[in-house]
Amino acid sequence: MKKLFIIIPIVALIAVFSCETKSYTDENGKIDAKTMYQDNCVSCHGKDGKAKIGGAKDLSVSTLDLNQLYEVITNGTGNGMMAYKNVIKAEAERKALAEYVMGLRD
Numbered sequence: 001m002k003k004l005f006i007i008i009p010i011v012a013l014i015a016v017f018s019c020e021t022k023s024y025t026d027e028n029g030k031i032d033a034k035t036m037y038q039d040n041c042v043s044c045h046g047k048d049g050k051a052k053i054g055g056a057k058d059l060s061v062s063t064l065d066l067n068q069l070y071e072v073i074t075n076g077t078g079n080g081m082m083a084y085k086n087v088i089k090a091e092a093e094r095k096a097l098a099e100y101v102m103g104l105r106d
């Protein structure tokens with residue numbers, strides 16, 4: 001019975017740590033924007049940005065500049081595109097993602 005008092009906190013700790021936001025930056029500071037995009041954006045925008053699922057905009061024809069892309073990713077639009085600042089917490093990662101999205105243009 002005593003063992004439970006040890007196991008429960010351990011399980012709780014594991015649960016807390018697995019909720020921690022994933023880092024897309026490796027030990028050398030290199031950011032994996034492709035995986036970041038695949039993990040967070042493909043479900044609505046598709047691999048090439050053109051899927052337009054659930055009213056998502058076609059990213060390959062977007063006319064937003066890099067700062068505007070960063071802004072949309074960070075704060076969302078309030079219209080189906082959520083804010084990612086609490087999901088992808090590192091500013092540098094969101095910037096790298098904005099650049100990746102820029103690269104989806106034809």
Ligand code: HEC
Nearest residue numbers: 040041044054055056057062063064069072077079080081
């Ligand atoms: C749940 C679906 C969904 C997911 C997931 C999603 N988006 Fe969106 N996104 C949308 C919708 C819907 C819009 C259109 C919003 C609007 O018109 O206000 C949009 C719009 C955008 C725009 C604006 C394009 C333009 O030209 O106006 C960008 C940039 C964008 N998304 C990037 C991303 C990125 C990067 C990710 C991943 C971090 C992502 N989105 C994840 C639904 C999604």
